Amino acid sequence: MIFEGWDIRMLNSNQARIKEFLSRHFRFGEIREDDDIFALGFVNSLMAMQLVMFVEQEFQISIVSEDLDFENFKTINAIVRLIDRKRTLPATA
Amino acid sequence: MRVMGLTSEQEAARSAFREFVEREIVEQADVFDREEKMPVALIRKLANEGYLGAMLSKAWGGGGMDIVTYGLLNEEIGRGCSSVRSLITVHNMVCQVISRWGTSRQQEHWLPGLACGQKIAAFGLSEPNVGSDARQVETLATLAGDSYVLNGEKKWITFGEVANLFLIFARSADGPCAFLVTRETPGLSTKLMTGLLGVRASMLAEVHLDECRISKENLIGGVGFGSSHVAAAALNHGRYSVAWGCVGIARACLEACLRYTSERKQFGSLLKDHQLIRRMISNMVTNLKAARLLCLEAGYLMDAKDPGAVAETFIAKYFASGAAAGTARDAVQIHGANGCSSDYRVGRYFRDAKIMEIIEGSDEIQQLTIAEHAYCGF
Numbered sequence: 345m346i347f348e349g350w351d352i353r354m355l356n357s358n359q360a361r362i363k364e365f366l367s368r369h370f371r372f373g374e375i376r377e378d379d380d381i382f383a384l385g386f387v388n389s390l391m392a393m394q395l396v397m398f399v400e401q402e403f404q405i406s407i408v409s410e411d412l413d414f415e416n417f418k419t420i421n422a423i424v425r426l427i428d429r430k431r432t433l434p435a436t437a
Numbered sequence: 438m439r440v441m442g443l444t445s446e447q448e449a450a451r452s453a454f455r456e457f458v459e460r461e462i463v464e465q466a467d468v469f470d471r472e473e474k475m476p477v478a479l480i481r482k483l484a485n486e487g488y489l490g491a492m493l494s495k496a497w498g499g500g501g502m503d504i505v506t507y508g509l510l511n512e513e514i515g516r517g518c519s520s521v522r523s524l525i526t527v528h529n530m531v532c533q534v535i536s537r538w539g540t541s542r543q544q545e546h547w548l549p550g551l552a553c554g555q556k557i558a559a560f561g562l563s564e565p566n567v568g569s570d571a572r573q574v575e576t577l578a579t580l581a582g583d584s585y586v587l588n589g590e591k592k593w594i595t596f597g598e599v600a601n602l603f604l605i606f607a608r609s610a611d612g613p614c615a616f617l618v619t620r621e622t623p624g625l626s627t628k629l630m631t632g633l634l635g636v637r638a639s640m641l642a643e644v645h646l647d648e649c650r651i652s653k654e655n656l657i658g659g660v661g662f663g664s665s666h667v668a669a670a671a672l673n674h675g676r677y678s679v680a681w682g683c684v685g686i687a688r689a690c691l692e693a694c695l696r697y698t699s700e701r702k703q704f705g706s707l708l709k710d711h712q713l714i715r716r717m718i719s720n721m722v723t724n725l726k727a728a729r730l731l732c733l734e735a736g737y738l739m740d741a742k743d744p745g746a747v748a749e750t751f752i753a754k755y756f757a758s759g760a761a762a763g764t765a766r767d768a769v770q771i772h773g774a775n776g777c778s779s780d781y782r783v784g785r786y787f788r789d790a791k792i793m794e795i796i797e798g799s800d801e802i803q804q805l806t807i808a809e810h811a812y813c814g815f
Contacts, residue, residue, distance in 0.1 A: 392665040397742060408538075409538045
């Protein structure tokens with residue numbers, strides 16, 4: 345699914361994959377990479393759980409207790425940084 | 438009744454669950470209900486069978502059960518007694534939370550005892566003034582040095598009367614939090630609740646927290662994540678368990694009705710030969726099978742760690758609880774005056790099924806969530 349305002353060149357990037365997922369749940373315009381998704385007010389507990397599961401499944405990483413920091417999930421770019429950081433750690437981390 | 442798509446291991450496990458339930462639960466469930474009590478001996482047997490730590494990793498001493506097999510366990514136990522199934526539900530909810538969001542230290546400290554049933558866990562979210570709107574819990578967690586001090590009251594806590602460990606949700610200055618709190622904690626007390634409509638042997642309790650000092654190390658899931666991640670993960674697991682338990686109730690009702698209508702005569706013929714009875718039986722069979730398929734779909738998605746599993750579990754629980762309630766209502770109707778008597782089990786199924794439309798998210802909360810999911814391009 346492609347949304348208005350998207351750059352086709354982004355489709356394979358981590359940013360774009362996260363943006364597509366979030367955009368399914370946010371119907372009031374485009375989510376930018378540095379928008380605070382909590383401040384946008386659409387992250388309920390269902391959405392929060394789905395986001396964690398999505399990140400784990402889509403990027404093949406494990407989110408653990410220590411990762412539960414709002415700064416890690418606040419924006420699309422923050423989530424990308426979390427994924428990059430997790431991927432550079434040993435598999436058990 | 439055959440279930441499509443099960444592996445031979447899952448079929449074998451299902452048979453073992455059924456034998457256990459027939460042997461240990463079915464004939465006693467009315468007594469549990471009447472006495473509003475779960476015998477310690479039965480809790481020990483559940484522990485010995487590995488049902489209390491069913492899904493925990495074998496590394497912790499758990500059963501390492503896959504999510505579909507766990508669902509089948511809940512169906513079989515739920516068919517026998519919803520109160521027993523409630524114990525499996527809440528204990529496994531807390532186990533899963535610690536397994537999912539606990540620190541290594543918390544996991545090492547708690548999971549072995551929970552896996553073997555040496556410790557019983559309870560889920561402490563509901564309060565006198567807080568039900569569906571769980572983010573508004575009034576229990577307060579005040580940071581004091583290396584500890585939090587908890588003050589508040591929890592209500593309707595399943596197996597709260599016997600639990601050794603409570604997962605308590607509280608509001609801190611920095612957002613919702615969850616804590617692992619032992620029964621021995623000074624300031625914690627429980628009060629047994631009796632006279633409930635259904636699942637009467639679940640030993641519900643009020644849990645009073647009066648200046649309970651809890652080490653920061655017992656905070657689970659991080660400050661601010663108590664509701665969105667810890668409670669939500671637990672409730673998702675609980676919802677799945679309850680949904681399967683509802684399939685069990687519906688099956689118990691159907692089996693009771695098939696027996697009763699094959700033995701009782703009215704107007705010179707067996708009840709089963711009356712067309713309006715057959716209509717109710719056909720609805721029971723169809724709803725039972727549909728509910729089980731929705732539960733299986735949720736299970737397969739959970740197993741695949743698919744984000745869609747969360748919404749599918751809402752759908753499964755919503756449908757299955759309605760199916761159980763409708764089936765139990767018809768079961769009482771078919772049994773007539775006998776169905777209103779404690780001589781027959783369908784009255785207990787009817788009372789227990791009503792509870793299923795309220796717990797782990799009321800019907801109305803499920804409806805709102807499922808509709809929201811639909812608008813997000815289900």
